[in-house]
Amino acid sequence: GENVEQHPSTLSVQEGDSAVIKCTYSDSASNYFPWYKQELGKRPQLIIDIRSNVGEKKDQRIAVTLNKTAKHFSLHITETQPEDSAVYFCAASSTGNQFYFGTGTSLTVIP
Amino acid sequence: GAVVSQHPSWVICKSGTSVKIECRSLDFQATTMFWYRQFPKQSLMLMATSNEGSKATYEQGVEKDKFLINHASLTLSTLTVTSAHPEDSSFYICSARSQTGSYGYTFGSGTRLTVV
Numbered sequence: 001g002e003n004v005e006q007h008p009s010t011l012s013v014q015e016g017d018s019a020v021i022k023c024t025y026s027d028s029a030s031n032y033f034p035w036y037k038q039e040l041g042k043r044p045q046l047i048i049d050i051r052s053n054v055g056e057k058k059d060q061r062i063a064v065t066l067n068k069t070a071k072h073f074s075l076h077i078t079e080t081q082p083e084d085s086a087v088y089f090c091a092a093s094s095t096g097n098q099f100y101f102g103t104g105t106s107l108t109v110i111p
Numbered sequence: 112g113a114v115v116s117q118h119p120s121w122v123i124c125k126s127g128t129s130v131k132i133e134c135r136s137l138d139f140q141a142t143t144m145f146w147y148r149q150f151p152k153q154s155l156m157l158m159a160t161s162n163e164g165s166k167a168t169y170e171q172g173v174e175k176d177k178f179l180i181n182h183a184s185l186t187l188s189t190l191t192v193t194s195a196h197p198e199d200s201s202f203y204i205c206s207a208r209s210q211t212g213s214y215g216y217t218f219g220s221g222t223r224l225t226v227v
């Protein structure tokens with residue numbers, strides 16, 4: 001099955017700086033890679049996603065890059081704000097049904 | 112947008128009892144729903160795939176006789192934790208994908224189960 005690894009597990013940045021979270025996956029058949037933000041005790045919320053036919057996608061301060069050859073994808077948050085503090089999960093899917101999640105990154109944005 | 116409702120949001124039960132958690136898709140039909148388990152400060156672990164009108168598919172290591180899944184309609188899946196033990200205490204969360212629109216999941220609000 002798919003194995004998704006995520007780094008770092010914790011990340012602290014100063015407000016206004018950028019944050020980068022990286023994930024690798026093992027199944028070359030995976031073709032859909034969403035990122036979720038989860039605040040404490042709440043449900044994960046989809047923040048951005050990318051499909052394998054695209055190398056990069058951007059939505060305001062959030063961007064995701066994908067390197068299919070190397071089987072890794074990254075989340076980039078620019079101009080971070082305190083409300084960006086949360087746990088972020090990457091995921092990979094080959095079917096659009098079963099998703100395999102990374103281990104999560106706890107992001108803290110220091111005002 | 113697609114909304115998934117999950118109940119209860121928090122439940123405390125005694126060891127040995129059973130707990131049922133409901134997951135409903137409110138404005139769309141979901142032939143497939145997914146059940147995840149999340150321990151504190153850990154990732155979401157897929158437990159099983161719930162298929163409407165057929166048996167659920169369980170991930171390796173998940174006891175199907177302990178975690179009973181029923182998907183009787185296109186909008187409702189239930190997870191029953193049978194003979195609960197303290198080690199079953201966790202955050203259980205369901206998700207579903209609308210047949211149309213985004214490829215992404217919509218998650219339920221989660222159920223925090225505490226077994227005492």
